Amino acid sequence: MRNLIGPIALVLACPALADENIADQYPGSALYSKPVEVIPYVWSAIGATAPPTYENTGHNNNLSFIVTGDGVIVINGGAAYVLAKALHEEIKKITDQPVKLVLNENGQGHAMLGNGYWSEQGVPIVAHVDAADEFEEYGAQILERMKRYNLEKAEGTFLASPTETFEEEYLIEMGDFKIEALYLGPAHSPGDISVWLPEQSLVIAGDMAFHERMLPIFEDTMTADWLETWETEFETLGATYVIPGHGHPTNMAQVRRYTKDYLVYLREKIGEHLDNGGDLADAYYVDQSPYAHLHTFDELATINAGRVYEQMEFE
Template sequence: MFSGLGLGSLSAAASEQIPDQYPQSVLYAKPVEVIPYVWSAIGATAPPGYENSGHNNNLSFIVTGDGVIVVNGGASYQLAKALHEEIKQITDEPVKLVVNENGQGHAMLGNAYWAEQQVPILAHVEAAEEFEDRGPQILSRMQTYNKEKSAGTVLQGPTETFEDEKVIEMGRFTVEVKNLGPAHSPGDIVVWLPDVSLVISGDMAFHERMLPIFDDTDTAGWLESWETFEALQATYVIPGHGHPTNMDQVRRYTKDYLVYLRGLVGKLIEEGGTLEQAYYVDQTPYAHLDTYEQLAKRNAGRVFEQMEFE
């Protein structure tokens, strides 16, 4: 197993207040090598916007020795192109596969660039269906905030799908692309590198920013899927958003947060409380997280609406 780099150098404070860390590129930050051969361009923890060019998730890549595997197509054609330019500075190996972590815009809107390079694009079947269904709205929203930076972006879904697991042997790595069950959004996957005990978790795991709960987020299912995720016993976690970290941190701010919020809302429901009251349950133990102001009340409301019918 690789000795790996200490994560301390990568664990700077979350960066919601910093609009752009890499002004010469549309990428929010220059890629960093998390452990040997595994890189990630860490996105902003703020919501996507013009200043961060929509790069508010992590765009990772694995240099296998026999080609590069990219995790996430990026939120636009321009972001995908910028990431590819960085990859070319790091290695002469061609990009041989792109993996979309789910069906959201920041995972798939850059797919058109990769398809133009004739790179296969892999996603879970539910993520592909989600993007096909909601793609026009996702693209329109990105064009609205990204303005001229959206140039070249057109809808392009994955070219290959899978249901439970896809195992890829490439160069020095075995790469296991896994759907662990219902979680943050339809078709969530993780990319597990068992030889080096590193997982690229996608939106299965959060820690520097508050996790968002959408209408189609299954919080009860997420807690069940979490047990399978934790059973990987990963040493290194590259989350969907925020700096590389470890399992203890993402457990604290993902599983523990979900358990905490569901506990508060469940008690409120038992006492005959209302949706309006749910917005004001006490989430202050998590108030230090980025996007807390935007998401806390919304999360509580959606959990209330879900738990009413559980």
């Protein structure tokens, strides 16, 4: 293996450019940005830190891949057929090794809607059983939402479920890599997994960890459970390098700051509000100013506060 310092240092030194106000960074491709080598043989196409739009083709999460020496493992199918195809074109520029496996980090559209392309290539697709169930139940709705913003860019996209599922871990030895796809516990959405490379001390965290943009809290996102999973499982990995689900590659301290610490902060604010007899209407406006610099703050802060209030009201 080559020295691990150079590539990650270059990525970390780059300014945070994946903002919703910045134009597509890779106009020659459907991808929002060109894949970068985070550490040797581990690449990621960093998505826009913005909601999915026509302009970013729904590429608002990180699409990663590992060139193992005996084949390529892709993490995330992408939000549309066109994105999966564009990622494959980039992989072919980097290596002649075939794509041998796709891992879906959860059951959301930007993880699974591109599965159709990979299924046409005959590539096995693996996800956690809860993520597969989520996509089975809501996939048609997810696809229709994508079609509304992506218009003609949605052409060719069709629903393709994972071909294999697991419950706790899916272990892979391929080429020079030992790879662990891990379900660490409840987090952002059903079936969230993290891909751990123990020998490289790198985790492709999926939506366990966010960076540069505010995390969204869904109706079924149990923040207390997410925090417990973080503290007892994710943090104990001791990763040196983190490719988050959203935002540039970074380290554990940064994703802790913008994921765990944010959840703790918001729950404390809502707890104080409840202790003072505050209602839901006012809960939307608890102070979140320490995180106002994050991308998607305007879209998500009040929604997050309301959902945490609804959870904590009955805890």
